[in-house]
Amino acid sequence: MNVIEIKSLTKIYNSSEVQVKAVNGIDINVKEGEFTAVVGPSGSGKTTFLNMLGGLDKPTSGEVKIGGVDIWSLTSRQLIDFRMNNIGFVFQSYNLIPVLTAGENVEFIMQLQGKPKKERAQRTKELLEAVGIGDRINSRPSKLSGGQQQRVAVARALASKPEFILADEPTANLDSKATTSLLELMSNMNKKYNTTFIFATHDQRVMDKARRIITIEDGKILKDEYFNRD
Amino acid sequence: MLFSISWRNIWRNKVRSLVIIFSVALGIFAGVIASAFFRGMADQRIQKVINTGLSYIQVHNPGYQQTSDFANYIPDAAKLTDEIREISNVTGVSRRLLIQSMAASAETASGVLISGVIPDEEKKVTTIHSRIIDGEYFEGISRNPVVIGKKLAEKLNVKVRSKIVITIQDMDNDITSGAFRVAGIYSTDNNMFDESNIYVRFSDIQKLTGFPQNAAHEIAININDNDNLQFILSNVKSITENKLDVQTWKELSPEMNYLTEAMDMYMYIFIIIILLALLFGIINTMLMVVMERTKELGMLMAIGMNKIRIFSMIVLESVLLSLTGGIVGIIIGAFAAKIGETHPIDLSMWAQGYQQLGYDAFVYTSLDTVMLINITILVILTGVIAAIYPAYKALKNDPADALRIE
Ligand SMILES: Nc1ncnc2c1ncn2[C@@H]1O[C@H](COP(=O)(O)OP(=O)(O)OP(=O)(O)O)[C@@H](O)[C@H]1O
Ligand SMILES: [Mg+2]
Numbered sequence: 001m002n003v004i005e006i007k008s009l010t011k012i013y014n015s016s017e018v019q020v021k022a023v024n025g026i027d028i029n030v031k032e033g034e035f036t037a038v039v040g041p042s043g044s045g046k047t048t049f050l051n052m053l054g055g056l057d058k059p060t061s062g063e064v065k066i067g068g069v070d071i072w073s074l075t076s077r078q079l080i081d082f083r084m085n086n087i088g089f090v091f092q093s094y095n096l097i098p099v100l101t102a103g104e105n106v107e108f109i110m111q112l113q114g115k116p117k118k119e120r121a122q123r124t125k126e127l128l129e130a131v132g133i134g135d136r137i138n139s140r141p142s143k144l145s146g147g148q149q150q151r152v153a154v155a156r157a158l159a160s161k162p163e164f165i166l167a168d169e170p171t172a173n174l175d176s177k178a179t180t181s182l183l184e185l186m187s188n189m190n191k192k193y194n195t196t197f198i199f200a201t202h203d204q205r206v207m208d209k210a211r212r213i214i215t216i217e218d219g220k221i222l223k224d225e226y227f228n229r230d
Numbered sequence: 231m232l233f234s235i236s237w238r239n240i241w242r243n244k245v246r247s248l249v250i251i252f253s254v255a256l257g258i259f260a261g262v263i264a265s266a267f268f269r270g271m272a273d274q275r276i277q278k279v280i281n282t283g284l285s286y287i288q289v290h291n292p293g294y295q296q297t298s299d300f301a302n303y304i305p306d307a308a309k310l311t312d313e314i315r316e317i318s319n320v321t322g323v324s325r326r327l328l329i330q331s332m333a334a335s336a337e338t339a340s341g342v343l344i345s346g347v348i349p350d351e352e353k354k355v356t357t358i359h360s361r362i363i364d365g366e367y368f369e370g371i372s373r374n375p376v377v378i379g380k381k382l383a384e385k386l387n388v389k390v391r392s393k394i395v396i397t398i399q400d401m402d403n404d405i406t407s408g409a410f411r412v413a414g415i416y417s418t419d420n421n422m423f424d425e426s427n428i429y430v431r432f433s434d435i436q437k438l439t440g441f442p443q444n445a446a447h448e449i450a451i452n453i454n455d456n457d458n459l460q461f462i463l464s465n466v467k468s469i470t471e472n473k474l475d476v477q478t479w480k481e482l483s484p485e486m487n488y489l490t491e492a493m494d495m496y497m498y499i500f501i502i503i504i505l506l507a508l509l510f511g512i513i514n515t516m517l518m519v520v521m522e523r524t525k526e527l528g529m530l531m532a533i534g535m536n537k538i539r540i541f542s543m544i545v546l547e548s549v550l551l552s553l554t555g556g557i558v559g560i561i562i563g564a565f566a567a568k569i570g571e572t573h574p575i576d577l578s579m580w581a582q583g584y585q586q587l588g589y590d591a592f593v594y595t596s597l598d599t600v601m602l603i604n605i606t607i608l609v610i611l612t613g614v615i616a617a618i619y620p621a622y623k624a625l626k627n628d629p630a631d632a633l634r635i636e
Contacts (some may be wrong), residue, residue, distance in 0.1 A: 012605050047634065056532055057630040077536065085536025091532075091633055094525040099238035104231065127567050162533070168633075 003163050003196050004030035004053065009062035011048050011219075022048040024219035025062070030164070030198060035190045037210035038200045045219040046200035053198065054070055054082045054166045063109030067163050082128045084112055087164035088157025088195075092172045095153035096141040102128060103137035109160050127155040130192070131185055153188060164196035183209045211224050232539065236546035239519070240554075247551060250508075250515050254555025255562070257504040258605060261596075262563025266570060270494045270596035276486045280479050281357040282418050283345075283427065285324075285450035287463060288482055290475040294447055300329055300399065300439075304474060307446035311351075314451060316466045319458045323355025325446035327435055331398040333378075333428060335386035342382065342428045344396065346435035353450040358416050359430065365414035374434050377415035379424025383415045390415065396430075401440040408438045419591075459515035482630075494601070501605060503631035504560050505612045508552070512616035520624045526622050528632020537625050544621040549613030556609030560602055569594030 011023040022045045030036060038046050051057035053064060055071050066086055074082055075099050089095075096105045103124050110120045130136045131151040133144075141149050150170055157165045167186070171179040187209055190197050199206065206215055215223040232274055240247045249305050250406060281285060289310070293302035304310065307325045316321045321373055327346030331499045345352075349368040355360045358377065359367040378386075388394060388414050397407045418424055436443060450479050454464050480487040521526070529539065574592035 052530070052632045056633070080531070080534060080536045083532065089529075089532050091529060094529050094633070097235060097526065097530070099235055099242065100231075108231055110531055112539070156533075 001032050001036075002029045003032050003067060003148075004087065004198075005062040005063075005065040006030075006053070007065075009027065009049070009052060009064065010058045010060045011052060012095055013055065023024060023052065026216075026219075028214065028221065028224070030196060032196055033190070033194045034189060034196050034198070034212055035210055036196075036198045036212040036214060037207050038214050038216060039202070039207055040058075040216035040222070042202070044216045048219075050114050050166050050168050050195075050198065050200050054087050054089065056156055084109065084165045085160060088160060088162040090150065090153045090157050090165060090167035090170045090199075092169045095150055096156070098141050101138050102133065102144065102148075102155075105141070105152055106156045106159050109156055114159055123159060124155075127151070127158055130158075130189065131155045132181075137210065145178070146174050149181060150178075150182050151185060154182070154189065158189060158193065158195060162195070164198060167197065167199035169200055169202065171201065171206060176205070179203065179205055222229050231306055231544050234548060237550055239547050240551050241609075244513060244520075246518070248510055250551055251555040252560065254508050254552050254609070255559035257562040257604075258501075258556050258559025258609065259510050260580050261497070261501040261504055261605060262489060262560055262602070263570075264500060265494075265601055266563070266567035266595035266597045267593060268493050268497060269359060269490070269598055269601075269617060270570070270594050271488045274594060276479075278418070278420075278488055280482060282423060282451075283356055283358075283418070283481050284455045284486075285355050286456070286478065286479050287451040289449040289451070289466065289467060289470060290447065292473075292475050293422060294513070295475055298330075300401070300447075303327075303442070303445045304449065305442065307449055308444035310469065311449055313469050314449065317462055317469075319453060319454050319462060320593075321454050322351065324348065324351040324355040324450045324452075325432070326352075327432055327441055327445075328447040329398055329435065329439065331396050333386065334383070334395045335392065335398065336387045337386075337387050338385065340382060340385055340425070341424055343493050345427065345429050345436060346432040346441075347429055348432050352396040352429070355450045356416070361418055363393050363409050363415045363417045365412065365416050367416075368429075368431065369413060371411045371413040374408060374410040376410035377414045377416060377429040377432065378412055379427060380415055380417040381421045381425040382428065383412070385425060386622055387414055387512075395506065396438075400438070406438060408434070410434075414623065417508060423555055428586060437578075455586050465554055470604045471553050491601065495596075497601070498609040499605070500610060505608055509612055512552055512613065513619060515551070516544065516617055516620035519547065520620045523624075524627060526628040529631040531627065532633065534615035540624055541621045544624055545614055545617040548620070549610055549618035552613035552616065553606075556606060557570065560605060564597060567597040568596045571597065 006026055006028045008188055009023055009026045013020040015021055026049065038049060040046055046058060052059045059072060071079060072083060097108065099109060106124045106127055107120045110123065111177060124172060125134065128137050133148055133151055136148060171182055174182060183206060186197055189195060201207065212226050213227055289300045289304065291304050293299065311323045311325045314320060326346055329344050331342060333342045363380060367377060386394065386494050392412050393409050394412060395407055396410055397405060400406045451466065455457065463476060463478055470476055529541065571594055576592055576596045578591040
């Protein structure tokens, strides 16, 4: 089943005289449970592509359907709710609310969704344990390492039970040990909850784990390859 | 959770927030103290006017109020006085004969208003008897005693036991004179009052003028608490069968009533000016907050915080910031004002001028709870207003852009 269907997606930035075709006619489908890396040189359009998938950046033309919903035909209000309920985000940095503890960060999104308190508490505990930092539930982000913070971000992204999780260079600020273990974790989560993951990366170690690699250059798909990692 | 996010966000930059909290606290403290002080001053002034002669309620012949004519008296005043005295919470009823006259000493003369009173009744209504600075209140002189103010005594150059000649128009419009002797000299701190009001025994002036024995121009009523004013007023009105003018001090002396209202209004203006000055500091702080947190706000919007929530979060932070300062200011201010209710502030250094106007040299503060509640509301309002522009700025953030800036 296709979670995401993308048709001739294009984004043109008109920055002072020069037109930049950041994304230039991408057609692609993503199936449920995929663990997909979007790779390409710097400036090739990975972030722009992911932001359009995630409902953060409006395409110049083309279509993004998530679970059958054309997200760019929604009003901006509907889109915010749609993001909250269907898409999990893991950014490179600034993922967490600094004044909330790890547990509260995870719980927060479920509170926005209006989930009952009991369910929130239970799921928070379960997820933080699943990402391996159940003992740091009451720590503020500043008391956690970069790797631990990204784990909380993954738990937070999973908390809303999204259709898929978008991660834009989630390991860029991590050392190699933390990178390996975060990948391990995401891969496990992908298997455990059958959650679809799409991440942009430069990192060879990340690519080595991916089961599908979409290579972009100059806003176009250069290669689309599948790998068997078992 | 929005609440705890906003609250904890305040403490991310402790020094900056504490500066704002401290300045709001200081401003509100000043506002509370000033309002308690000026209100206390107004209350004291009113109380004094009531105590020195006005009393809480007065009854007159309807014609008297317009012309102050000697002939416009209440014929059955003695009977009414006895009836009014029976109303609960009434602490004193005095019937007065009022007449304009000339008071002359050996040296000079001065126009005065004579109040003919029954001393024991008048004592229960006004406090002139406790303000005697020389001689005694209607005692020590057996024939035609008179109690005069200090200022008049100085003007006429008379002392206790000195003779004063009073010249009046009697009931038949003939000019009559009577010799009186100073029994006591009072001082109310209000020079104008002291110069123009003198007191004689009702029976003495009644005989001199041929005024009916049981009549009066004025019935002055004292009560135990201003809160009972309306209740007693309606009782007195029914006793007089609405044939007489029955008025409270508020009607008799509208300027005294306006005094409190005007004082309150000045205080609100004062506090609003303070808050206006503080407003810009809070706006500035909130703008810095929004600028510093561009990425965080972008992330919050990306994960599903809608505009209403972002807006509320920032408004809440601003309100909590100002309210914290406001509450500190109110508590300290109220505490200080409470102390001032029993420990008066001594203005004697500057009191000369005030006393001329009838204000006391010692001011007891008077704390008004309604004022404190309104100040709290104003502080909250300030917090909301201060947050509007910064919150609007925050909403202008585009999450995609915000997250892109490295
Ligand atoms: N807001 C913008 N205005 C104008 N041009 C932009 C904007 N955002 C991105 N671009 C341009 O679009 C192109 C694609 O940028 P994008 O950030 O998507 O690349 P990327 O593959 O994510 O690069 P990196 O690997 O460095 O993160 C680049 O040429 C970039 O300069
Ligand atoms: Mg990028």
